[in-house]
Amino acid sequence: SIRPFSSSQEYLYAMKEDLADWLNTLFELELTVGNFVPRLETGVILCHLANMVRHKATEYLEDHPGVRLSVPGDVDISPSGNAEPGTFRARENVAMFIDWCRRRLGVSDSLMFETNDLIEGRNERSFVLCLLEVARRGAKFGMLAPMLIQMEQEIEEEIREEAPPPPQRRVCDLSSLDDMVRELVSRCTCPDQFPMLRVDEGKYRIGNASTLVFVRVLRNHVMIRVGGGWDTLEHYLDKHDPCRCMSRGKCCLFMSL
Template structure:
């Protein structure tokens, strides 16, 4: 099992308030760098995050690892797997002598992007383009896509970045609160029904005949019909 000590060290950084979107983006890169370092023994940091991934090798390697985790998850928990989008096709990539910015690097990144779209069906709003990695385009989209990939992998039992772990803890707490609230509502309904049963005439030993007589006493009085002959006088 992978050691989570490196990821745990980023916990306080991941949940602190940020003064700008740039600071938050930097914190996300820190979190993802610690996560990838733990999984693949890399030496990434927030400052070298884009450079360390621009060849696409680590991206494709991770995609194939997600595929294996999904396969194991389906074998071990077939019922739960039916409700998830499971990736199936591995990502082909070149891992040797790949120069950043080269055709091979671009091809690796492009293959990873295709895997995200076709196999995981990541939403377009979270996707990025090859130039976003190679030429430092939309770093935010690249980071958000990796977080989404990590989120999907966590559903298959893979280690998740601290941000995703915090999301899961919050969701679990919300589910627990909703469950407790539902139990309280059910108890209140039962108490109201018991009180109504105790206050009913039948529960006090009142017969149906006596109940009918009591209802007759409060029956509305017969309405007096208006004399139609006097309508002209009222106009």
């Protein structure tokens, strides 16, 4: 099917989709992008996630005593299990998770969210970025990671070893990663097209400065590694390709599986 997305919506959709699948695997849930925020805003699942990270850290450090990491917290968080969305108990649960992230896990303020960002839907992006950072920290203790974090690990390994990246799973039978990249770049109609040149599988030089970037496929999204995080390639191009900046609010058609 075809869904209308603005590129900024696609960026958030891709991350929520990945995190939903991750939490479903960890806790045997049935999260979707549609119910992602409503199911998490009671804070109960978030507190269970914090406890799982703490337990994994304890186990990992017992098996790896020489590793210079610390267990995030001394005791489990005890959420109010019967909290309803929007209630004081839900806010209390979310506040406990936020406090654990900041004080125990050491998540920086730039990656934190506030209670109302989740409860009142004021800033889903901050909430999603915080969850990704929790997953990133958990992965250091051997915890199962979302696909985005696994791709980060592959890229970091590739940089260290200067080895070719592992083969990417195709989104569909008709398009390779390079085909998808070229299709997105070709939407620039300027005579002097915004440059994005393939260097190797999953590796491109982009823009007039020829910045080296890594590109991966996440389900039906083309993702680009940007700094310490991720963006969809389409959203990135909307922000950096001069001809697209003029019509940034324009929706695109996005093909789903």
